[in-house]
Amino acid sequence: MSYFAVAALELTLLGLLAGLAGTLVVLRRRSFFAVALSHATFPGGVVFAIAGWNLLLGQALFALVLVLLMTLLGRIRGQGRQVTSGVVLSFGFALGTLLASLNPGLGIPVEALLVGSPLSVASGDVVATAAVLVLTLGVLAVSWRRILFHTFDPVGFAAAGFRSWPVELIVTGVIAAAVVVSMPAVGAILGVAVIIGPAATARALTDRLEWIPPIAAGIGVGGGLLGLWFSRELGIAAGGAVGLVLAGIFLLAVAVRAVIRKASRRTAEFATVGDRNPA
Numbered sequence: 001m002s003y004f005a006v007a008a009l010e011l012t013l014l015g016l017l018a019g020l021a022g023t024l025v026v027l028r029r030r031s032f033f034a035v036a037l038s039h040a041t042f043p044g045g046v047v048f049a050i051a052g053w054n055l056l057l058g059q060a061l062f063a064l065v066l067v068l069l070m071t072l073l074g075r076i077r078g079q080g081r082q083v084t085s086g087v088v089l090s091f092g093f094a095l096g097t098l099l100a101s102l103n104p105g106l107g108i109p110v111e112a113l114l115v116g117s118p119l120s121v122a123s124g125d126v127v128a129t130a131a132v133l134v135l136t137l138g139v140l141a142v143s144w145r146r147i148l149f150h151t152f153d154p155v156g157f158a159a160a161g162f163r164s165w166p167v168e169l170i171v172t173g174v175i176a177a178a179v180v181v182s183m184p185a186v187g188a189i190l191g192v193a194v195i196i197g198p199a200a201t202a203r204a205l206t207d208r209l210e211w212i213p214p215i216a217a218g219i220g221v222g223g224g225l226l227g228l229w230f231s232r233e234l235g236i237a238a239g240g241a242v243g244l245v246l247a248g249i250f251l252l253a254v255a256v257r258a259v260i261r262k263a264s265r266r267t268a269e270f271a272t273v274g275d276r277n278p279a
Contacts, residue, residue: 003119004119006122006123006126007118007119007121007185008225009126010121010125010126010129011185011221011224011228011242012221012224012225013129013130014129014181014195015194015217015221015224016133016220017133017181017182017195018178018195018197018216018217019213019214019215019216019218019220020133020136020137020178020213021174021177021178021179022178022197022198022200022220023199023202023212023213023216025195025196025199026196026202026203026212027148027151027203027209027212028151030175033172033175036088036092037066037088037175037179038179038183039092040062040088040091040092040093041059041062041063041179041180042092042093043092043096043099044058044060044062044063045059045062045096045183046058047062056124056128056180056184059180063176063177063179063180064176066088066176067169067172067176069088117185117187117238117239118185118186118224118238119231119238121184121185122184125181125184125185129181129182132177132178135177136178139174143170146167147167147170150162150164179192179195182194182195185239186239186243187239190240190242190243193246193247194224194242197220197223197243197246197247198215198217198219198223198249199212199216200250201215201216201246201249201250202215202216202219204250204253205256223242223245223246224242224245224246226245227241227242227244227245227246228241
């Protein structure tokens with residue numbers, strides 16, 4: 001396969017994954033957590049780069065450590081998820097920056113860990129993304145109803161005798177896996193946009209929960225491939241093009257929803273006036 005075909009396949013898989021992991025991020029309001037995690041896995045990639053090992057594996061292992069750490073810190077009373085995410089973000093990014101500065105002779109450009117490139121992904125990256133997608137589908141098929149129950153009625157969830165930490169661990173693990181496998185294509189910075197953007201757009205377009213995952217997946221795949229096409233035709237950075245396209249689709253969806261709501265209010269007002277002043 002050509003490098004362009006590999007990039008298209010990777011972005012297609014990430015788009016489908018955005019329909020699952022991204023939906024969890026949006027429904028459970030974990031956007032800042034995803035941002036923190038994407039940046040905090042930075043030292044894992046640097047350490048494995050120093051050792052000459054696979055960067056993705058290093059980031060995945062460090063993400064596992066961070067997931068366990070966040071789960072434990074999240075159980076401390078008085079410490080909200082935002083506080084925990086902020087602490088982990090600061091710790092991870094600072095550690096990665098320190099390690100990179102102490103090893104200026106790394107064999108790979110460290111900035112690649114931050115921005116990535118769809119055109120530089122390898123077949124191993126595609127396999128990893130496909131594996132995470134299949135695993136996520138299996139996990140959510142088993143636990144989706146319980147996750148929704150905990151998301152929208154945590155009090156009732158606890159009253160029913162269920163424990164919260166297994167759900168938190170599953171959700172955090174899925175988000176972490178999605179963030180990690182997106183990094184070779186779009187890096188730590190744009191990876192969040194690729195995972196969250198499609199689901200946020202779907203949430204703006206519909207209030208029906210069952211429609212959010214398929215709409216998000218469609219937007220993720222379409223937006224990713226459109227951005228890749230723009231990058232080839234215009235000679236611009238592929239990762240940046242994908243991020244801009246997905247952001248543009250989100251802004252367009254928000255604008256369309258605002259127009260529809262305004263039109264609906266005007267229609268309701270006219271109907272009310274007509275009822276008060278019958279002919």
